[in-house]
Each structure stands twice: as C-alpha cells, then as structure tokens.
Amino acid sequence: MTGLLSRYAEAIYWLARYVERSENTARVLDVNETFSRDSQGGQNWASIVALYADAEDFDERYGEATAETVLRFYLLDDQHPGSILSAVRAARENARTLRPLISTEMWVNLNTFFNRMRALRDEDIAEERVARLLAWIKESCQAHTGITEGTFYRDEGWYFYEMGRAIERADQTTRLLDVKYHLLLPSVAAVGSPLDLSQWNAVLRSAAGYHAFRRIHPSGMTVARVADFLLFNRRFPRSVAACVDEVNERLTTLRSRYGLKGGSAALERLDEVRAVLDNEPVERVLAQGLHEFLDWIQLQMSDVGWLIGRDFFGYQAAEPPVLTAAQSQG
Amino acid sequence: MDGPADANLFSGYDPDGYFCELEAASRRSDYGARVRARLTSMDLERLRQRAADAERELYNFGITFTVYSQKDAIDRILPFDVIPRILTAGDWDVIERGVKQRVAALNAFLWDVYHDQKALKDGIVPAELVLGNANYRKEMQGLDVPGGTYVHINGTDLVRDGEGGFQVLEDNARTPSGVSYVVENRHLMQRAFPDLMAGVGIKPVSNYGGKLHDALIEIAPAEVPSPQVVLLSPGTYNSAYFEHIFLAREMGVPLVEGRDLEVDARDRVFMRTIDGLKRVDVIYRRINDDFLDPEVFNKDSMLGTPGLMRAYAKGNVSLANAVGTGVADDKAVYAYLPRLIGYYLSEEPILRNVETHICRESAALSYTLEHLEELVVKPVGEAGGYGITVGPRASEEELEICREQLLADPANYISQPMIRLSVCPTLTDRGIEPRHVDLRPFAVTGRSTWVLPGGLTRVALRRGSLIVNSSQGGGSKDTWVLEG
Structure with a gap:
C-alpha cells in the first residue's frame, strides 16, 4: 500500500523535468553560442527558435532573431513558458508544493537558484558574459541534481x-x-x-x-x-x-x-x-x-x-x- | 563578548514609563540578567550585520508569507527582530494555567451551544448573540465530537499592561496561525546567536509537531488501529501556505488539498494516491468552515471536498478544529468568557479580559460615544487589525467617522480602554528602541491540553504603534520561557 498522493507524484515528476529542461536549454544555447562565432554567424539564432517550434510566439514579440533577442527569449522572458526563467520558476513552484516531501536542502537550493535567476537583467546576457551565465545555470541545475541524489528519501x-x-x-x-x-x-x-x-x-x-x-x-x-x-x-x-x-x-x-x-x-x-x-x-x-x-x-x-x-x-x-x-x- | 568593553547597546534606551519585558526579566531571573548583560556588551553595527544575515536566511529558506498585488505574487518574510522577548518561569506559570482554563471554558461552551444551550437559557450569554452569529453552524447541533473537544488548536492573544499583568485581547479558536514562526524563530536564533543562549535554560519549542500529531491521533474515530492523519490546505496560493508545509513536515503527514480527497457513497473519506484511494481518518484543516464542503456551505467553493460534512456527521472522520468554533471566538462573545469560566468551571478567571464595552448594548454604546477619545473601537467581524480606531491617537476627523459608523451599526463594534502595552527593546534604524509587543500562546487539546512554552511575540515595528499585525507593519521575535 502506498501513501503518495497522485498530485505529489505529478509535481515530483515535473520538478525533475523542469530542472533537466533548464540545464539542457542552457546546453543548447551554449552550443549555438559557439556556432555563432563561426563564419555562418547570425543565421544560426533563428535555428533555435525553429528547434523548439516557437516561431509564432517569437516572431510576434521579437521579430528578428539575433543573439540578443533569442537569448533574451530563452533566458529571461517571463512571458515565455519555454524560457529558463520560466522553467526554474515552474520547478520552484512544484518544489513549493512538494515541500512536505522534499528535503529542506533541495528547497533552499531551488529557491535560491530562482531568486538569482529572477534578479538577472539584460546586461547579464550580453555577449561577453553569456557563456559564464550559461555555465552557472548548468552548474546550478547539477547542484540540484546532486543535492537530490544525496538527500531525497x-x-x-x-x-x-x-x-x-x-x-x-x-x-x-x-x-x-x-x-x-x-x-x-x-x-x-x-x-x-x-x-x-x-x-x-x-x-x-x-x-x-x-x-x-x-x-x-x-x-x-x-x-x-x-x-x-x-x-x-x-x-x-x-x-x-x-x-x-x-x-x-x-x-x-x-x-x-x-x-x-x-x-x-x-x-x-x-x-x-x-x-x-x-x-x-x-x-x-x-x-x-x-x-x-x-x-x-x-x-x-x-x-x-x-x-x-x-x-x-x-x-x-x-x-x-x-x-x-x-x-x-x- | 563583542565590541569594546565600554560599548553599551542600551545606553540610549528608554522605555518611557512602559513595562519593559527585558528589564523585568533581568530583575526577576538570573538567566534574564545574564542575557541582558550579554546584549548590553554587543556592538550595534555587528548586531545589525547579524540581523541582516538572519533575515536573508529566512528569505532563502522561504519562511515567507505571500502578498498578492494585481500583477505579482510577492514573497515577504515576517520581519524578524533579533532581540528575544523573555518570560520568566513565574510569568509562564500564570499564562499556562490561564490558557488551559480558557480552552476548557471554550470547549464547554461549544458543547453546550451545540447541545442543550443551558448558558443561553440561563441568560449567561444573549441567545441572539450566539444563534444569530454568522459563525454559528446549525449543522453541528446535536453532533457529538470525540472527547467533547471542539477547539483542538487555540491561539490566545495576550497583552501586558503597565503593571506587567497579562490580559486576554482575543481568542483564536478557528484556524489560528503563527506557530511555525515560533519554531523557526527559535531555530534561527540557535544558528545566529548561540553566544546569547549559551548556558541559559530555555524551554524547548521544537516538539510542537509531535504534540499536535499525538492530539490528532487521540481524536480519531474509535476502532481505527493506526489512524491516517492529513493536513488540509487551501493550497500554495494561501498566504499561510508556508505554515501548512511546516506542520505537515513536522507531523510527517500528507499535506492535501480538497481536490485530493473524495467521499464515497458510504460517507467515508479517501485520498487519491498513485495506487488508488486510501482511507483518511483525521483532518487538520486549515480551511474555513464556509469552504469545507460545497454540498453544505459555500456552493462555489473549489477548496473543499463535497460530502465531507456527511462523513463528519457520521463520525467516519474527525476534523480539527471542529466545525462551528467561530461562535466562541467572536469579539462580542469574548466579553462573556469570564462569566462562562465561572458558569462551567466554577473558577475565577486566571487571565483577565480587557474591559470590553459591547456596543450592541445601549448603555455600552452611550459610554463609548461619550469616551470615544479614550477608547479603542474595533469592528467585531474584522481580523488582521483592520478598521480599528485608536481614540487617543485619532484626529478629530477620524473620531467623527468612527462616531458615524458606531451609530449606523452599533452591533458591529466593541470598545476597550487603551492598554499601555508592554515594550521590548528592538533593533531599529535609530538604534535600540522600545516597541510594543503582544503574545499568542498556542494550546493543543486532544484528551488533555498542552501549551507550547512561549508563543508568538508580535512586535509593532513602527514607532509608537500599538498594532502588531503583519499586514500593518508588525514583525516577530523569538520568545524565551526561562527554566528559572
């Protein structure tokens, strides 16, 4: 006999997905950032939008796909459910629901991660800083995974x-x-x-x-x-x-x-x-x-x-x- | 110790004739004197730094309540003041006995109201005040609750007057909140100020969850071998959600929402799990009566569970607190509590009520209108410190508005003399200054009543303010009950 509420099972499942998604979105942006330095240059950013099938939403609000607009759309745009900010927010909201089940350390880590994501401004995604930012996001997600591995019952x-x-x-x-x-x-x-x-x-x-x-x-x-x-x-x-x-x-x-x-x-x-x-x-x-x-x-x-x-x-x-x-x- | 030897944190501190909690404790207890001496030698800037670190920790831990604006949900911490409020063993003895007595009277009154109504027939309390009360639940009439306990969790708001005597400001017998801050404030102090606490005997507060779970097991329907307890919350959008999480974790029970529960055709309550339905025996509900069961109360409620009252009436599930307790913690019924203590328990009240004028009575209304500039006028139905007029601090215009409201709907108001609320030294922008405090001890009742040592000390952070509610600029302090 199990006592796990369906709603919690769902929230745990999605918590894991959102953190994993955040990490991988950072990976995709990172690889594209690397590509964009090559000779084909600016063409590449539109490809991210196509990859996630976001063209309709993106075109309406941003128009041209440049490094600046695409990074903003996928990192900091709180109106865009596919942004890392939105994914971390969703992970943190699920964690809030799950606080009776998860370890305090898992919660504090995600809450702090979200608070820092939320504090990011446009200058933090400027070209010279974005690689470091993406590395930090990957690390934060991995810290979550590690804390979970080490503390989750x-x-x-x-x-x-x-x-x-x-x-x-x-x-x-x-x-x-x-x-x-x-x-x-x-x-x-x-x-x-x-x-x-x-x-x-x-x-x-x-x-x-x-x-x-x-x-x-x-x-x-x-x-x-x-x-x-x-x-x-x-x-x-x-x-x-x-x-x-x-x-x-x-x-x-x-x-x-x-x-x-x-x-x-x-x-x-x-x-x-x-x-x-x-x-x-x-x-x-x-x-x-x-x-x-x-x-x-x-x-x-x-x-x-x-x-x-x-x-x-x-x-x-x-x-x-x-x-x-x-x-x-x- | 921190700081240079000649530093004195309290050199500019002046309680201005108010009863000072720290001064009193340091006079009456060696432990109190030791804490005061340690505080005295602390450096103000270091203290500020440590206070800022502590507040950041609360934020990262998510020990927050949520404030909703039109655009956004903002997580706020309850402002925390690092200078503890200290009660001596003697203070606590009075409070503990007084709170137990009050809870016993509330439970006896509720049993009576929902059974024979003797106190109404004997004219102890006006019948219309009870039966016409918005929180009276006719569905509870004749229903026997386990052990005769209606109020399993109670919060009694106490203030201390100019002479240091405790008085009851109001009872909270529905879903009192704030206990999570009591425990978390202590944990925070233990991490941030071990130097202040070392060697000082302080009664622990960390066993609240265990005591609450014990009491909930005691009220389970008979013949259930190992009862399943759950905590029913309105959900993550509720401003007290942090506390719901805290309590569910401390008790190790599922935190459920109304949509996780269902009631079957045989009036039994189940929760939806990954392997189907599982029986629920006891519900600590943090949802108001109105939203509990759309079949019986608010039809539009999405927070409750249809059929819950059917199951409750059959005794298939126990609820804490019972339905209908709001009739006992009403601000107007409050005025009769001293008489009810005598009526049911044949005892003198250990804790006095603040003198209260019930404006529904014409003599009290005249008195209130004549002495408006001396009195505090409160609407009976409001919570959170809203709608209060503090006569001695009010402008002519505010007094006139209050007078009009009183005349328009006298039954909606009570008035009380302004209490010279006690103060605690508190860290402010101008250094250490006195700020007014109150105290909400929490009592847990299954078969017997246990009172968590201390309680929530709320502090009015605005200079001169008497209103301690978080919605009105209040904060909290750790509350220490000394062992000696």
Whole structure:
C-alpha cells in the first residue's frame, strides 16, 4: 500500500523535468553560442527558435532573431513558458508544493537558484558574459541534481523524480542533435569539412560527451559516430538509449516494490522503443533521415509521459494531457 | 563578548514609563540578567550585520508569507527582530494555567451551544448573540465530537499592561496561525546567536509537531488501529501556505488539498494516491468552515471536498478544529468568557479580559460615544487589525467617522480602554528602541491540553504603534520561557 498522493507524484515528476529542461536549454544555447562565432554567424539564432517550434510566439514579440533577442527569449522572458526563467520558476513552484516531501536542502537550493535567476537583467546576457551565465545555470541545475541524489528519501516519489529526469533528458538529447543536423543542414560538400567537424565537436562538448567519445574513438569524427554515440551508447548517461533504459528500470522497480497496478501500457511502449534502439543501425537512421528519427523518439517519450500521467496522476483517458500548473510542454 | 568593553547597546534606551519585558526579566531571573548583560556588551553595527544575515536566511529558506498585488505574487518574510522577548518561569506559570482554563471554558461552551444551550437559557450569554452569529453552524447541533473537544488548536492573544499583568485581547479558536514562526524563530536564533543562549535554560519549542500529531491521533474515530492523519490546505496560493508545509513536515503527514480527497457513497473519506484511494481518518484543516464542503456551505467553493460534512456527521472522520468554533471566538462573545469560566468551571478567571464595552448594548454604546477619545473601537467581524480606531491617537476627523459608523451599526463594534502595552527593546534604524509587543500562546487539546512554552511575540515595528499585525507593519521575535 502506498501513501503518495497522485498530485505529489505529478509535481515530483515535473520538478525533475523542469530542472533537466533548464540545464539542457542552457546546453543548447551554449552550443549555438559557439556556432555563432563561426563564419555562418547570425543565421544560426533563428535555428533555435525553429528547434523548439516557437516561431509564432517569437516572431510576434521579437521579430528578428539575433543573439540578443533569442537569448533574451530563452533566458529571461517571463512571458515565455519555454524560457529558463520560466522553467526554474515552474520547478520552484512544484518544489513549493512538494515541500512536505522534499528535503529542506533541495528547497533552499531551488529557491535560491530562482531568486538569482529572477534578479538577472539584460546586461547579464550580453555577449561577453553569456557563456559564464550559461555555465552557472548548468552548474546550478547539477547542484540540484546532486543535492537530490544525496538527500531525497528513497520512497515512491524518488522513482517519479528519476523517471521525469530521464524522459526529459532523452527528449533534450534528441534536440541537441537536431540543432546541428536539422538546422545546419550542411551542403554535401561541407560534410567532413573543418567547419562541419568543429560543429560536431561542439555538439558533443555541450552534451558533456566529448571526452567519453574520444575514449572509444581516439581519432576522427564522423556524423555516424557522433549520432551513434548520443543515440545508442548505453554507457553515456545522456544518450537516448541510456535514458530510455533508466525510465524502464525505474518504472519496473516502482511497480514491483510497491505492488502498483498502473504503468503497464507505458512499459509496453518503452519495450517498443528499446527494441528499435537495440536493433537499428545508425547508418540506416541517417539514410532514412536523422531528423525524422529524432522526431519519432520525441513522440514516443511524450506518449510514455502521458501514459504514466494517466495511470498515476489521474490524467483523463482518451483525452490529451491537460496543461496544469504542474506542467507545460516547452 | 563583542565590541569594546565600554560599548553599551542600551545606553540610549528608554522605555518611557512602559513595562519593559527585558528589564523585568533581568530583575526577576538570573538567566534574564545574564542575557541582558550579554546584549548590553554587543556592538550595534555587528548586531545589525547579524540581523541582516538572519533575515536573508529566512528569505532563502522561504519562511515567507505571500502578498498578492494585481500583477505579482510577492514573497515577504515576517520581519524578524533579533532581540528575544523573555518570560520568566513565574510569568509562564500564570499564562499556562490561564490558557488551559480558557480552552476548557471554550470547549464547554461549544458543547453546550451545540447541545442543550443551558448558558443561553440561563441568560449567561444573549441567545441572539450566539444563534444569530454568522459563525454559528446549525449543522453541528446535536453532533457529538470525540472527547467533547471542539477547539483542538487555540491561539490566545495576550497583552501586558503597565503593571506587567497579562490580559486576554482575543481568542483564536478557528484556524489560528503563527506557530511555525515560533519554531523557526527559535531555530534561527540557535544558528545566529548561540553566544546569547549559551548556558541559559530555555524551554524547548521544537516538539510542537509531535504534540499536535499525538492530539490528532487521540481524536480519531474509535476502532481505527493506526489512524491516517492529513493536513488540509487551501493550497500554495494561501498566504499561510508556508505554515501548512511546516506542520505537515513536522507531523510527517500528507499535506492535501480538497481536490485530493473524495467521499464515497458510504460517507467515508479517501485520498487519491498513485495506487488508488486510501482511507483518511483525521483532518487538520486549515480551511474555513464556509469552504469545507460545497454540498453544505459555500456552493462555489473549489477548496473543499463535497460530502465531507456527511462523513463528519457520521463520525467516519474527525476534523480539527471542529466545525462551528467561530461562535466562541467572536469579539462580542469574548466579553462573556469570564462569566462562562465561572458558569462551567466554577473558577475565577486566571487571565483577565480587557474591559470590553459591547456596543450592541445601549448603555455600552452611550459610554463609548461619550469616551470615544479614550477608547479603542474595533469592528467585531474584522481580523488582521483592520478598521480599528485608536481614540487617543485619532484626529478629530477620524473620531467623527468612527462616531458615524458606531451609530449606523452599533452591533458591529466593541470598545476597550487603551492598554499601555508592554515594550521590548528592538533593533531599529535609530538604534535600540522600545516597541510594543503582544503574545499568542498556542494550546493543543486532544484528551488533555498542552501549551507550547512561549508563543508568538508580535512586535509593532513602527514607532509608537500599538498594532502588531503583519499586514500593518508588525514583525516577530523569538520568545524565551526561562527554566528559572
């Protein structure tokens, strides 16, 4: 018998997702900031807006996509639900709801993080300072993750936290790959050029995967190897396969340890995704379109999240998820 | 000790003839004298720095209440003053006995009101004052609550007059708040001022949650082997949400909202968990009566749970506090409490009431109108210090407005003489100055009554102000009850 309220399970799951989302948005901005210093320059910022499918909202309020406007939109814009400020606010609001369950240290850390985010001004995202700011955001999110690992009581809530984090991370890794592949579609001639390679290098670094990648591929860098690494390498904690395995493992343990009835539909879906991740060679993924494959993964993870919500949080069946205070899709 | 040997924090301090809590405690207790001596030798600038550090800590911990403006929700901390308010063991003995007596009388009165109404028939309290009261709940008539306890958590607002005598200003028998500040203020002082507390015997306050949980278990419906207690909150937008979190954590019980609960066809209460419905036995509710159950009270309430009153009436769930306690802490009924203590308990009141004129009575109205410039006039239905006219401090114009309001609706007002409220030395922009304080001790009642040593000391931070409410510029202090 479990005593965890559905509402809390939902809030924990979304707390984890929002922090993970904040960290990864910072990673995406960071990699793009690196790209934008190259010869293709200013073209790149519009790609971020396309990546998150935010064009309508962005165009209406900002018009031209420059470093300044895009950074403002994704860092400090409190009207934009996809901004890091909004995500940290949402994480902190969920943490406020969850204060009876989470450790005081988790709360103080998030509350302080949010208070500092809220105090940021336009000058803090100026070009010469933004790299440091993004590094600070990543570190703050990682501090949260570490404090959570070290202090959060390991009851049912923990499993929802871990599932939320892994689902979000899988989704975000696909977006990070997409920044490069979908949005900077290189001309055939450019593939393998120094510019192309330096961009793949930046993608790996922003996913904190460069050194791990070098350990298995001491020299050379190809699209296939980078995509293979970020999609299928189970030893790399940000790879899609590692994240999907983690969701599967947490959900299985949660069900058996607490004798829960729900979750079987989500497990079935995870099995399908894992079968693809196990058997699909990267060459075929690239041949059939990396972007389409990434899209498919995103849809599957969205469905898994929805099925978990239906079985444990009380989302109504046969309806799309309702956006509540606990969640909004970025 | 801090600062140079000749520094004296209190060299400019003058209580101006008011009863000073710190001076009194230092005269009457060795511990009190020791604390005063330590404070005296502190350096003002260091003290300011330490106070600023302490306030930042409150903000980071989110020990805040929320103020809503049209545009934004602002988290404010309750301003905290670092100089403690000190009560001697002798002071506490009077308060503790007096509060227990008062809670016993409130519970006896409520049982009577919702059963035989003897006190009304015997003319101790005017029947229309009770039965016509907006907080009287006819649904409670004839309903037996466990152990006869209606008021499980009570806050008694006390002031201290010019001679140092304690007087009751009002009772809070619905959902009194502020206890979280009592415990958190202590924790903050322990972290920030260990040098001030070392070797001083102070009664602990950290066991409040345990005592409250014990009492809630005691009032559970009979034959439940291990009762499930929950705390019912209006949610994160409530200004007291921090306190709800605090109490749920201290008790280790789920903090639920109305939407987490449901009542089944057999009138049993359940909460929605990740594995379906789980039975609930005791609810510490921090929602007012009106919003508790839309089937019975406010139809538009989104905060409560439909059917809760059905379950309550059947004895399937216990509520703390009981429904309908507002009829006992009404500002007009308050005036009759000393008589009710005699009527139910055959005792003399240990804590006096502030002399109160009930303006619904014509003699009291005439007296109030004649002495308006000496009296404090309060609307009976308002909380938070709103609508009060302090005669001796009011302008001619303000007195005239007050007079018109009194004549238009006399039953809505009481008047009391202005009390020369006691003061505490308090850190201000001008250095250490006297500021007026009150005290809200908290009493917890299951089968018996326990009083948390000390209580919430609220301090009017504005110079000369007598109004201590947080909405009116009030702050709080840690309250120390000395062991000797």
